[in-house]
Amino acid sequence: MTNKPIANLAVIGLGMATKPHLEALDELRGKVHVSGVFNRTRAKAEVVSEIFGFSVFDSLDAIAADPNTDGVIIATPPNQRSEIVSMMAAAGKHILMEKPVERSLQAALDIVAECEMNGVALGIMFQHxxxxxxxxxxxxxxxxxxxxxxxxxxxxxxxxxxxxxxxxxxxxxxxxxxxxxxxxxxxxxxxxxxxxxxxxxxxxxxxxxxxxxxxxxxxxxxxxxxxxxxxxxxxxxxxxxxxxxxxxxxxxxxxxxxxxxxxxxxxxxxxxxxxxxxxxxxxxxxxxxxFPCDWHRDVIEDFSRAIHDKRPSRITGREALxxxxxxxxxxxxxxxxxxxxxxxx
CATH class of the missing domain: 3.30.360.10 (Dihydrodipicolinate Reductase; domain 2)
Known part of the structure; x- marks a missing residue:
């Protein structure tokens, strides 16, 4: 009997900040499954796929509609967060997001409220x-x-x-x-x-x-x-x-x-x-x-276990406010x- 992963996560955004996320997910194989990656420039997603062997999603809609994706890691620039969070929260996808929550306190408050309203977990990557x-x-x-x-x-x-x-x-x-x-x-x-x-x-x-x-x-x-x-x-x-x-x-x-x-x-x-x-x-x-990916790895694993165990993660969006x-x-x-x-x- 094979062990199932504790969570299936998709990665949205593949800029510079995603490097330790991807390395951490590579180390977490068997515990956390990557259902796929997405980037607005598909060529970058294909490069990541070639390096790590992760599948590539064609669109955000495809991630939102995927029944095998429990949650998403959002690592886009802050000005792209709100729209993506709204889509994923409405689809019931739990969200682990690169810091900051948003560009302003009010925008961060809005994101936290939206996730809470939709009943999805929101974790923030404060790996320190x-x-x-x-x-x-x-x-x-x-x-x-x-x-x-x-x-x-x-x-x-x-x-x-x-x-x-x-x-x-x-x-x-x-x-x-x-x-x-x-x-x-x-x-x-x-x-x-x-x-x-x-x-x-x-x-x-x-x-x-x-x-x-x-x-x-x-x-x-x-x-x-x-x-x-x-x-x-x-x-x-x-x-x-x-x-x-x-x-x-x-x-x-x-x-x-x-x-x-x-x-x-x-x-x-x-x-x-x-x-x-x-x-x-x-x-x-x-x-x-x-810096090493160890701290990212531990945040991602805790977030995944929190989804599985239906408990708050150690670093929640509300606490990040x-x-x-x-x-x-x-x-x-x-x-x-x-x-x-x-x-x-």
Missing amino acids: RMRQAALRLREIIEQDDLGELALVRAEIPWWRDQAYYDEPGRGTYARDGGGVLISQAIHVLDLMLSLTGPAKTVQALTATTQMHKMEAEDFAAAGVTFACGAVGSVVATTATYPGEQERLVLDGTKATAVLNGGHLTVTWRDGRTETVGDVSGTGGGADPMA RVHALIDAMIRSNALQKTVEVETV
């Missing part, structure tokens, strides 16, 4: 949460071994060259919804909020440096207060050559935790220390895809030049 070091840090916080959280520092000193932004639509509000905040820093900010709880207020500055010719921001900094009572800071940029690993520091009353890329160091007040994780690349340098609310507040704060409240979602 699946790193071994991040999972251990969550465990430490849940066990109250960090103590009361007092100070939070998020630093994302990444680099993208001008060629990256020369791609049509990249770094624009119309296609991407913004710059470094929604396209790069969103991963670290989501991880931060998953550990700290929601942000309460923000005072921010965003700007485009002379390093890049682009419409949206390549630099953002903010002072943040959190609902838990902690205060903190965020600094994010894609203008720091050659790019460094992101850093998240949580200072508690019992210990300080430093998450440097995928490596965690915890230093307790009693002199104990603990280190967890590795120094794998995270895409902070000139090559945005310089918190980082959209924070980014929205940072943009509003810069525009108004004052402290603003982060919308409760």
